[in-house]
Structures are given as structure tokens and as C-alpha cells.
Amino acid sequence: MKLLIADDVDLNLKLLRAQLEGLGHEVVQAADGVEALAILERERVDGVVSDILMPRMDGYRFCMELRQRPDIGHLPFVLYTSTYNSPGDRKLAESVGADAFIAKPAPTDRIISALLAAAESRLTGSPVVSAISEPAPIMKQYNEVLVRKLEEKGLELARTHEGLVQINRVYAVLSEINSLIVRVDDCGELFQQACRILIGTGHFSKAWIGLAEEGIAPVRILAWAGAPDAFFEDLQQRLSTHVPGSPGLLAKTLRSGQPSIANDIANDPAVREKAKLLDSGSLSFALFPLLIGGKTVGILSIHSSRVGFFDDEETRLLLGLANDISFALDHLLKADRISYLTSHDPLTTMPNRVLAAELLTQHLADRDDKLVCVAMVDLVRFRRINETLGRHAGDDLLQQVAERLRVVDPLAARFDADQFVLQLVGRRSPVELARDFERIAHSCFDRPFAIGHDEVRMGCRIGASVSPDDGDDAETLFRNAESALRRARTAVEAFVFYAPDMNASANEALAIESKLRRAIERQEFVLHYQPKVRFSDRRICGVEALIRWQDPDGGLVPPMRFIPVLEETGLIGAVGRWALMKALQDLASWTSSGAEAIRVAVNVSPLQLNQANFTAQVAELVTGESADALELEITESVIMQEVDRKITMLREIRALGVSIAVDDFGTGYSSLAYIAKLPITSLKIDRAFVAGMTASPEGYVLVSSIIALAHALKLKVVAEGVETEEQANLLKLLSCDEAQGYLFSRPVPAAQIQELLLSAAPLPR
Numbered sequence: 215m216k217l218l219i220a221d222d223v224d225l226n227l228k229l230l231r232a233q234l235e236g237l238g239h240e241v242v243q244a245a246d247g248v249e250a251l252a253i254l255e256r257e258r259v260d261g262v263v264s265d266i267l268m269p270r271m272d273g274y275r276f277c278m279e280l281r282q283r284p285d286i287g288h289l290p291f292v293l294y295t296s297t298y299n300s301p302g303d304r305k306l307a308e309s310v311g312a313d314a315f316i317a318k319p320a321p322t323d324r325i326i327s328a329l330l331a332a333a334e335s336r337l338t339g340s341p342v343v344s345a346i347s348e349p350a351p352i353m354k355q356y357n358e359v360l361v362r363k364l365e366e367k368g369l370e371l372a373r374t375h376e377g378l379v380q381i382n383r384v385y386a387v388l389s390e391i392n393s394l395i396v397r398v399d400d401c402g403e404l405f406q407q408a409c410r411i412l413i414g415t416g417h418f419s420k421a422w423i424g425l426a427e428e429g430i431a432p433v434r435i436l437a438w439a440g441a442p443d444a445f446f447e448d449l450q451q452r453l454s455t456h457v458p459g460s461p462g463l464l465a466k467t468l469r470s471g472q473p474s475i476a477n478d479i480a481n482d483p484a485v486r487e488k489a490k491l492l493d494s495g496s497l498s499f500a501l502f503p504l505l506i507g508g509k510t511v512g513i514l515s516i517h518s519s520r521v522g523f524f525d526d527e528e529t530r531l532l533l534g535l536a537n538d539i540s541f542a543l544d545h546l547l548k549a550d551r552i553s554y555l556t557s558h559d560p561l562t563t564m565p566n567r568v569l570a571a572e573l574l575t576q577h578l579a580d581r582d583d584k585l586v587c588v589a590m591v592d593l594v595r596f597r598r599i600n601e602t603l604g605r606h607a608g609d610d611l612l613q614q615v616a617e618r619l620r621v622v623d624p625l626a627a628r629f630d631a632d633q634f635v636l637q638l639v640g641r642r643s644p645v646e647l648a649r650d651f652e653r654i655a656h657s658c659f660d661r662p663f664a665i666g667h668d669e670v671r672m673g674c675r676i677g678a679s680v681s682p683d684d685g686d687d688a689e690t691l692f693r694n695a696e697s698a699l700r701r702a703r704t705a706v707e708a709f710v711f712y713a714p715d716m717n718a719s720a721n722e723a724l725a726i727e728s729k730l731r732r733a734i735e736r737q738e739f740v741l742h743y744q745p746k747v748r749f750s751d752r753r754i755c756g757v758e759a760l761i762r763w764q765d766p767d768g769g770l771v772p773p774m775r776f777i778p779v780l781e782e783t784g785l786i787g788a789v790g791r792w793a794l795m796k797a798l799q800d801l802a803s804w805t806s807s808g809a810e811a812i813r814v815a816v817n818v819s820p821l822q823l824n825q826a827n828f829t830a831q832v833a834e835l836v837t838g839e840s841a842d843a844l845e846l847e848i849t850e851s852v853i854m855q856e857v858d859r860k861i862t863m864l865r866e867i868r869a870l871g872v873s874i875a876v877d878d879f880g881t882g883y884s885s886l887a888y889i890a891k892l893p894i895t896s897l898k899i900d901r902a903f904v905a906g907m908t909a910s911p912e913g914y915v916l917v918s919s920i921i922a923l924a925h926a927l928k929l930k931v932v933a934e935g936v937e938t939e940e941q942a943n944l945l946k947l948l949s950c951d952e953a954q955g956y957l958f959s960r961p962v963p964a965a966q967i968q969e970l971l972l973s974a975a976p977l978p979r
Contacts, residue, residue, distance in 0.1 A: 215329070216240040218257075220250040220264040220276060221294075230263070230294075232922030233322045236915070236948070247271030251279060254286050261290040261329035266303075274310050281311035290332030292316060292325055384531045387416040391535060395542040399549070404542055405437035412516060413440045419495050419519040422446060423539070424453070425504075425512040426468060433464065433513055440517070441494055452487065462486055464513065467501045471510045473533055474501040477522045491517075500524045502536035506544045514539060548572070559628040561609055562616035570627035570635055571688040577639050578681060578688070586681040587638040587647050588691040590699040591619065591654070594673035596632035599665075607665045611672070618658040633699075635692070644680065644711060646782070649727075651676050651709040675702040679712040726779055729765065734788055738764050741796050742961040743814070745970065745977060746932060746954045749946040752976035756813040758847065758954060759797040760961045761789070781821055790822045794835050794844075800964045801843055809971035815845040815875060820852045829866045841871030845895070849877045853892065861891060868893040875932065880920060890927060897924045901935025901955070907944055914944065921948050 217234060221227045222245050231241045242257060244250035246268040254262075262280070266273035273293050281287045293307050296318035307315040313332035316325060390411045398404045405423040412421040420440030424433040432454045438446045453464070463474040463484050476482045477498045479491050491499070496517040504512035514536045518524070524532075557569035565573065577586050593615065600608040612632065619626040623636040636654070641647050655674055662669040677699025685691045694712040702710035733739060743757040763771040780786040794816050801814045822828055836844055846867065853860050853876065864874055873895040881900050899920055906913030917933075924931045933945050936955030945953060958977040959970070970977075 215260040215326070216242070216258070217329070218242050218244065218250060218253060218259045218262045220244045220247060220262070220268065220273070222246055222265065222268045226265070228923065228926050229919070230322070232919055232926065233915075234326075236918040236922060237322060237326070239326075245269075247273065247276030247279065250276055254280070254289075259289065261292070261333065263292045263294050263325055263329075266293055266295040274306060277307075277310045277312050288336055290329045290336075292328050292332075294318060294320070294325065381527060381531070383416050384528060384535075387411055388531065388535055388538070390415055392538060395538060398542075399546065401543060401546050402436060404539070404546065406439075408514075408539060409437045409439035416516075418516050420445075420517040422449070422515050423504075423512065424515075426510065433468075445490075445494055448490070463501055467503050467513060468510050471503045471505055471508070473503065473529060473536075475524045475529060476500070477524055495519050497521045498523045500529065500532065502533055504536060504540045504543060506540060506547070511540075512543070562613055562628050564616055564620075564634075565625060565627040567627065567629050567692070570625075570629070570637070571692070573625050573627075574637055574688040574691065577637055578686060581639065581681070584640045585638075585642065585647070586691075587636075587641060588679050588681075588695040589636040589638060589647075589651065589654075590629075590677045590692075590695040591634040591636060592675045592677070592699055592703065593632040594675060596672070599670065603665060603668070603670075610665055611663055611670065614663050615658070615672070619654075622654050622658065629692075635695070647678065647680070648709060651678070655708065674708070675699060676709045677702045677712070678709065684712045726776065727783055729767075730763075730776060730779060730783070730785060733763060733765070734785065734792075738766070739789060739792065740764050740963070741793060741800065742963055743800075743967045744954050744961040745959045745967070746815075746952050747958050747977050748952055749942075749950060752958075753974060754812060754970060754977065755952060756815060756845070757967055758815045758961075759793060759800075759817070761793050777819075781819060784821070786819045786821050787825060790819055791831055791835075794832070798835060798840050798844065800967075802840070803964070804968050804971055807968055807972065809968060810974065811843065812971065813843050813845050813873065815847050817847045817877065820849075820855075823848065823852060823860065823863070829863055829870075832867055832872060833870055836870055836872060842873075845873040845875055847875045847877040847898065850879050850881060861893070865893045868895075878934075880916070894929065896930035896932055896951075898932045898934050899950075904933050904935050904941055904945070904955075905937075908938075908940055917945070918948050921950055925949065 217239055219227060219230055219234075219241060221230070221243075227243050227245075231243060234241050242253055242259065244253055247264070248270045250262070250264065251271075264273040264276055268276075271279070273295065277291055277293070280289065280291060290313050291311065292314045293312045294316050295303075299317050304315045313335075314328035316328065391408050394404065394407050394411070398407070409421045409423060412418050418440065420438070422435050422438035424435040426433045435446055435450045435453070463476060466472075466484075467474045474484075475498075476485050479485050479488055479497055479499065485491070497519055498521055499515060499517040502514040502516070503510045504514060514532075516532060557566060558564060559566050574586070574588065593611075596608065596611070599611055612628075615634065616626070616628065619634055619636065623638070625637060627635045629635055638647060638650055641650065654676070659672055659674050662671045664670075677695050677697070679685060679691045679694035679698060681691055684694045698710045698712040702708065740762050741759045742762055743759055745754045746756040746758065747753060748755045761773055761777075763773075763776050765771050777786070780789055797814045797816050801812075805811055825831070832844075832846075848864075853864075868874060874893065875896040875898055876889075876892070876894050877898045878900040879897040880903055897920065899917060903913065903917050903920070907917050908914075921931050930951045933941075933950050933953040934955065936942055936945065936953040936957050938957060941955075942953060942957060962970075
């Protein structure tokens with residue numbers, strides 16, 4: 215069928231068009247009813263699908279105009295909308311002559327079925343519903359619908375605007391209070407300033423903050439704003455006479471540790487002293503608990519002069535605010551408590567074991583699934599310093615060691631005579647920790663220590679425990695780190711983990727890192743290439759360069775084993791530049807041998823894209839025709855990080871003549887709006903989608919939609935991971951441009967690519 219789609223939303227047009235064309239239908243499109251009627255005057259179609267809400271001429275008017283024209287009045291006509299869906303809307307659609315009224319979203323086959331049913335009814339002699347038989351009632355009905363929709367839209371916009379204004383005020387409150395938390399070191403100032411911000415920036419009617427002992431009454435109000443002092447003095451008096459266990463929202467919040475909301479004070483039976491609250495201007499209020507260690511230690515109360523103010527979004531944001539205040543309160547209370555304790559080592563002024571345990575407990579609570587490592591550092595042969603140079607010299611040495619360790623960890627602690635403790639937080643793996651240990655040893659102990667007129671060199675041993683595997687509380691981690699340190703004193707390695715498997719993995723990774731550094735110096739990396747073929751003739755039109763490591767000891771190493779290490783160590787920049795240069799050299803060699811000119815694609819690491827001079831590196835390597843022959847493949851998820859900066863960089867690279875492909879498309883959740891802005895030349899469909907094509911109809915439709923979208927944006931489409939003829943045939947049927955995968959060829963050395971190019975034979979052979 216040849217169909218006309220009328221819709222003013224470009225994305226809706228493209229998606230519906232792609233779906234219909236994927237089913238074999240021919241589609242023409244218009245942005246509104248005026249353009250659609252103009253198209254129908256010069257083109258014949260088999261049916262019309264129209265949105266309702268459109269500029270210049272909407273769907274109702276379009277249908278009325280069409281039905282009044284004898285040459286096109288018989289056409290099947292479907293109204294397809296997400297905005298107009300009331301019984302009155304459907305009745306009006308029937309009155310103006312629409313054959314069907316379908317609400318978005320709906321399966322494409324439902325639209326086609328409605329059009330076919332309408333066409334069939336014409337063939338059987340059923341009359342076309344005419345919109346001109348009773349124009350006056352229809353126009354009245356039409357005008358009523360439009361007026362109602364305008365009124366609804368106006369109310370919706372007003373509510374949305376009001377809600378956005380208040381949400382923005384709450385965000386501003388959050389920002390100001392978080393800034394306050396960083397500055398203040400006194401609980402009273404924190405509470406008073408927080409209440410003032412809630413009134414001044416948040417435009418709440420009043421606010422107060424109070425503390426309670428062990429989550430029970432009485433609550434002591436410490437700060438307030440928004441009402442005369444007499445109001446809060448009276449409130450404090452009533453709170454002081456509150457009986458534990460009695461009903462009421464405050465008691466409920468203290469007991470449960472959950473917020474309590476009264477969105478209509480006048481009609482809420484749980485609210486006490488309604489008259490005083492209403493007289494003071496409060497029509498709704500919320501009570502948020504201040505929690506420390508899971509216990510309710512205080513209350514944040516916020517009042518509004520509007521009924522129903524505290525909806526889910528407001529409550530969520532304000533609960534986050536209460537949590538921020540709780541965190542600051544916890545920090546300040548701990549700071550006050552610590553100041554009264556003997557919590558530091560008198561010689562080095564470092565935290566002692568008590569304070570270190572507190573700090574570690576806080577780290578464990580805030581780690582967010584990251585590793586927390588306790589590293590016990592022991593000085594090698596420290597006892598000899600005391601014996602030969604005296605105790606004063608030993609103390610001097612310990613103070614110098616402490617200063618160097620503070621640079622590594624500002625919260626480094628001293629536990630024993632020559633035993634120090636570091637807390638390393640946020641590392642991702644034992645390998646990263648092992649690298650940290652190496653840096654600590656070099657930065658702290660490579661330089662000699664000055665003791666009087668002498669220079670003394672010291673070494674260290676490190677025993678480490680890692681949470682969560684080695685324990686989830688401070689004392690367990692300390693004990694296991696001490697156990698690891700005892701083993702380190704008799705081990706060959708200077709750094710020992712408590713868990714043996716961590717030692718093995720860290721040592722293996724460090725060994726790989728060391729070998730990779732040598733591999734760069736000895737040029738042990740090689741490139742293999744996987745052909746890309748055109749669907750039109752199954753001949754090679756390009757290749758993708760894939761790096762391999764030719765390890766003299768272990769043979770050819772696949773990239774998954776060494777690329778992550780290159781990225782973690784920052785070596786990927788040098789290796790990536792070599793890969794670009796080598797790929798262009800191989801391409802020049804193939805061309806000089808008489809092979810047909812093709813394009814070579816090279817994958818780009820996220821770390822390469824983050825280099826400020828990456829564009830300059832590419833410009834140095836490409837000249838003249840070699841720029842046209844180079845394609846950079848960048849994963850979708852990488853592009854969507856700092857997308858505006860990436861767009862600028864990629865435009866500079868495109869200006870050189872280099873092509874840019876989005877690799878693994880469909881896995882990065884990119885915005886269609888950004889894809890349209892990106893200066894890219896092709897999309898590569900991820901192999902998972904290609905494999906899913908033959909597994910389910912949904913997989914087929916997904917690939918079909920990606921191809922239709924890419925072609926609508928004038929982009930080339932390459933399918934990855936094609937392994938069967940069935941997949942290849944379906945992709946060709948969907949007009950996919952190119953493909954690569956084991957069906958055509960595995961990645962092979964450069965010499966074999968040259969043979970394939972010179973033979974010019976279709977693949978597979």
C-alpha cells in the first residue's frame with residue numbers, strides 16, 4: 215500500500231515510517247493537514263494516517279476537508295493520536311468521517327488492519343461518512359472539543375509551571391545548605407542558617423529543628439525561622455509536656471524514623487493544636503527525622519501555606535535535605551567527642567588505634583561498593599636504629615616517616631612503635647592496591663632520612679586486608695592486616711594480602727603490566743584485520759584493525775587480557791597511536807601491491823579520546839588520501855560522556871577527512887537528538903542484536919528500526935558478528951549496507967588480507 219502520514223513531530227514521522235516501510239509499504243509524509251491536502255492533489259495514495267494536534271490544520275479539519283472532495287473523499291482515513299482520547303473526541307472523529315480512531319502507541323498491524331477494513335467496506339458498497347451532511351452541529355462539536363482541550367492544556371501548563379518553580383526553589387535550598395555544611399563547624403549555626411535558608415530561598419512559611427535523646431520526647435527546639443519567637447516558645451512548652459508513647463505525628467516520626475506528612479492540617483485527625491497552626495499561616499507541614507546510626511536524634515519540621523504541598527517529589531528532595539543535615543550533625547558531634555578523647559599518638563600527632571577505628575568505620579559505611587583497604591606498614595630493621603643511634607634518633611625517624619605517610623594518606627595512624635596504618639578507599643581491584651603499595655614504598659622510603667648528621671635508609675613491609683572479603687568491621691580488618699604483615703616479614707614479596715588469592719591476582723597483574731611495558735619497547739604488538747563486505751557483491755570494502763600481543767613466552771594474547779591493563783596504567787595512549795600508524799602503513803602496502811583501495815577502521819579507547827591532543831595526533835598521521843581511507847570506531851557509551859565536548863572534537867576529526875563510526879550501537883542508550891548532531895558517517899549494529907534477529911520477531915523489528923533510522927539520517931549501516939547465511943540474508947533484505955563476522959572471515963594477519971584483496975573474490979569463498 216501507498217500511505218500518507220500527517221504528523222508535526224518529526225521523530226513520530228520517522229519511527230512510524232520506518233515501521234511501515236519495514237513491512238513493505240510505501241510512505242509519503244506531511245507536517246500538517248494543509249501540506250497533506252497539497253500532496254493528495256498531486257499523488258495517489260491508498261490510505262491516510264493522521265495525528266490530530268497539528269499546526270495550521272489539525273486532523274479533524276483535515277478529515278472534514280478530505281471528505282468534501284469527490285476525488286479523494288473515499289480514501290480510508292485513520293486518526294492516530296496520544297493527546298485526544300476522550301469519548302467526546304472519538305464521537306467527533308466519527309462525525310467528521312474518520313474510519314478509525316487509534317490511540318498511540320499501537321501496533322503497526324492494527325493501523326494497517328483499520329485501513330484495509332475501510333477499503334473493504336468501500337468495495338462492498340458501504341457509504342463514506344460525510345462531514346458535510348450537518349455542518350453546523352459538527353462545527354459546534356468541533357469547537358467545543360478545541361475549547362476544552364485549550365482549557366485543559368492551560369491548566370496543565372499552569373500546574374507544571376507552579377510545580378517547577380517550587381522544585382527549583384527546593385533544589386536551590388539543597389545547594390545552599392550543602393554549601394553551608396562545608397563551611398560551618400558548630401551545630402547551632404548549622405541549624406539556624408538551615409532554617410533561614412528554608413524560609414528565604416525555599417519560600418516555606420516556617421521551619422524548626424530540634425534534637426531528642428534516644429529518639430524520645432521531649433524534643434528540644436534549637437533553631438527556627440518564619441514565625442515570632444513566641445510561637446516557638448509556646449511550641450516548645452507543648453513538646454516538653456509530651457508523654458512518650460502518646461499518639462501524634464511527632465511521636466510517630468520519633469518512633470519510626472520515617473517522615474510524617476500532614477497535607478491538610480484542617481482535616482487531618484492526627485494533627486494536634488490545629489487552630490494555632492492555622493492561625494499562624496500553616497496549612498500543611500512535614501516532619502523529617504534526623505538519623506545517626508539508624509537512630510532518630512532529632513526532627514526537621516517544614517511548614518507550607520498551601521494545602522497538599524508535600525507531594526512525592528517534594529518529600530523525596532526534602533528527605534534528602536534532612537539526611538544531609540543528619541550527616542553534618544553526625545560529623546560535628548563526632549568532632550566534639552573526639553576533641554575530648556585521647557585519640558592521637560603524642561609523638562607523631564597521628565590518630566591512634568581508637569580514632570583510626572572510628573575513621574575506618576565511617577569509610578566502611580560510605581564506601582558505595584568500593585574496596586576499603588587497611589595497610590599495615592612496618593619499618594624494616596627499626597630496632598637497630600634505637601640500639602645504635604639511641605631512642606631519640608628513633609623518635610626523630612618515626613616523626614619523619616609519619617610526615618611522608620601523611621602525604622599518601624592524611625588520616626594515616628600509628629599503632630605501635632614502628633607500625634603505621636593507612637586506609638585506602640575507593641580502589642577498584644587488588645591490582646590497583648598493589649600499585650599503590652609500590653608508589654608508597656618509592657615515595658616514602660627511596661629517599662634517605664636525615665638523623666642528626668647521618669643519613670639513614672629504611673625499607674618497609676606491608677600487610678593488607680581488604681573489605682568486604684577480609685571483614686566488614688574495623689577490628690576484624692586490623693587483625694587480618696596484622697596477620698598479613700607477620701607473613702610479609704618472612705616472605706619474598708614486600709607486600710602481602712591477607713587473602714592468598716588476592717596475592718596471586720595482584721602479582722599476576724603486576725607481572726603482566728611489567729611485560730607490557732617491555733612489549734612496547736620491543737614492539738611485540740601486531741595487528742590482525744577482519745574484513746567488512748558489501749552486501750551487494752560480497753566483496754571486501756574495508757577492514758577493522760584488531761590489536762594482538764605476540765608474547766614471546768605465551769604466544770598470541772587476545773586483547774581482553776591486556777587492553778584493560780593498558781588502560782589502567784595509561785599505556786593505552788602509546789599503543790593506540792602505534793595501532794593507528796601501523797594500520798595506515800599496512801593499508802599503503804596493500805595499495806602499492808595493486809590491491810583495490812579500501813577503508814581501514816581502528817578502534818579508539820576512551821582514554822585516547824580524553825587526551826587533549828588526540829585530534830593533533832590524528833592530523834599528524836593522516837595526509838591526503840590516507841585521511842579518506844581511515845575510519846575511527848568509537849563506542850556509543852563513550853561518545854555520550856561529555857557529549858558536547860566530544861561533538862566538537864569529532865567535528866575537528868571529520869574536517870580532516872577521517873570517517874567516524876559509532877561502534878556497538880544500541881547498547882549505550884544515546885539520545886536520538888544527539889545522534890543526529892554527531893558528525894558520524896556510519897552506525898555499527900552490535901552483534902547481540904544481530905544474533906537476536908533470528909531468535910524473536912522483536913529482535914528483527916529492532917534491527918529493522920535501527921537500519922531505517924540510520925538511513926533516515928543518511929548514515930551507512932554495518933552489522934557486526936554475522937555468523938550465518940540466515941542472518942546475512944535478513945540483513946540484506948533490510949537494506950543493511952555492510953557486514954563483518956565469522957561467516958565471511960575471522961581476523962587474519964595483514965599478509966592474508968593482501969591475498970584476499972588481490973583475489974577480489976566474494977566472501978565466503
